[in-house]
Amino acid sequence: MRNLKSIIESPHPTIAGPCSAESREQVLTIAQRLAATGRVDVLRAGVWKPRTSPNSFEGAGDAALEWLREAREITGLPVATEVATAQHVRKATEAGVDMLWIGARTANNPFSVQEIAEALEGSQIPVFVKNPTSADVELWIGAVERLQRCGVENIGLIHRGFAGYTSVGNYRNAPLWGVALEMKRRMPHLRMICDPSHICGNREGLLSVAQQAADLDYGGVMIECHPTPDCALSDAEQQITPEELERLLGQIVWKSTSSDSTLCKSELERLRGAIDRLDEEIFSLIARRMDISDQIGAIKRQNNLTILQSNRWQEVVDRVTAHTQQLGLSKECTTKILNAIHLESIERQK
Ligand code: PEP
Numbered sequence: 148m149r150n151l152k153s154i155i156e157s158p159h160p161t162i163a164g165p166c167s168a169e170s171r172e173q174v175l176t177i178a179q180r181l182a183a184t185g186r187v188d189v190l191r192a193g194v195w196k197p198r199t200s201p202n203s204f205e206g207a208g209d210a211a212l213e214w215l216r217e218a219r220e221i222t223g224l225p226v227a228t229e230v231a232t233a234q235h236v237r238k239a240t241e242a243g244v245d246m247l248w249i250g251a252r253t254a255n256n257p258f259s260v261q262e263i264a265e266a267l268e269g270s271q272i273p274v275f276v277k278n279p280t281s282a283d284v285e286l287w288i289g290a291v292e293r294l295q296r297c298g299v300e301n302i303g304l305i306h307r308g309f310a311g312y313t314s315v316g317n318y319r320n321a322p323l324w325g326v327a328l329e330m331k332r333r334m335p336h337l338r339m340i341c342d343p344s345h346i347c348g349n350r351e352g353l354l355s356v357a358q359q360a361a362d363l364d365y366g367g368v369m370i371e372c373h374p375t376p377d378c379a380l381s382d383a384e385q386q387i388t389p390e391e392l393e394r395l396l397g398q399i400v401w402k403s404t405s406s407d408s409t410l411c412k413s414e415l416e417r418l419r420g421a422i423d424r425l426d427e428e429i430f431s432l433i434a435r436r437m438d439i440s441d442q443i444g445a446i447k448r449q450n451n452l453t454i455l456q457s458n459r460w461q462e463v464v465d466r467v468t469a470h471t472q473q474l475g476l477s478k479e480c481t482t483k484i485l486n487a488i489h490l491e492s493i494e495r496q497k
Pocket residue numbers: 166167193197229249250251252277307345
């Protein structure tokens with residue numbers, strides 16, 4: 148078996164396997180087909196499945212641990228599964244599972260995470276923490292800190308998207324890249340990998356999401372694969388065959404964060420200098436705008452006027468949007484920036 152530490156520390160490992168371990172035959176088949184691609188580093192499979200509905204398939208349970216052990220023996224691939232309780236941790240570690248992950252639903256619940264963290268005390272096993280389903284960076288950080296306090300040293304992050312944002316594109320769980328990037332910024336020493344399968348909820352979007360992750364300097368991917376995806380007992384719509392995975396992995400372009408070219412370095416330095424100067428100008432202008440908001444706020448208070456005057460605000464939005472459209476800025480970008488400025492302005496007028 149390849150050394151797990153070296154796999155996890157390699158630039159962008161691939162973790163792949165079925166959403167759920169369904170049968171011995173399914174696990175051994177997928178494991179062998181994934182190993183045959185030569186591109187998979189860790190075999191994943193859910194043993195205990197947290198499902199939205201109790202009428203769904205909830206995993207094969209303890210029996211599947213033995214299938215994973217066999218799969219590892221045959222293919223040499225390290226195996227990973229999801230744990231949601233202390234008992235899962237004990238059973239998985241006793242069965243020799245190489246890597247664990249905490250699922251998104253579990254990451255929402257500090258009691259569960261604490262229980263898992265305590266069960267992991269003294270263990271060297273690598274643990275990946277998926278983002279909670281709610282877009283709450285503090286909750287995600289809290290989950291990591293609970294593990295760290297119990298001495299878990301080898302921790303990674305999995306970005307699998309956030310529930311409830313149905314209007315944000317064609318996703319099962321909207322990626323909200325900004326939330327994940329904030330997590331990366333706050334916990335820069337932890338590897339963040341992307342789970343395009345649960346972000347997309349379909350097969351078509353996988354490459355585009357995986358490529359965005361590669362462009363954002365993620366450290367690998369977790370992708371669900373099944374020998375016969377259409378017949379999968381869970382998450383059938385998003386699973387792909389090992390051969391499709393091989394093609395997809397071949398299309399992702401992983402990039403580096405630095406270059407040896409002096410021309411590239413000097414050009415970037417020059418342009419970044421320009422950006423830094425513009426940022427200073429932008430924020431100086433925003434500060435001047437806020438000064439004026441303060442003066443407007445004082446007049447409104449003296450004259451007993453509401454802070455928000457809807458007609459005036461609509462005029463501002465229309466005028467600025469028309470202007471930025473001419474400048475080639477998207478409506479989405481304009482709205483986000485203008486809203487942030489407006490909210491701060493309202494705050495200062497209170
Ligand atoms: C899974 O990986 O199959 C899973 C249940 O993921 P999540 O916790 O992201 O829903």
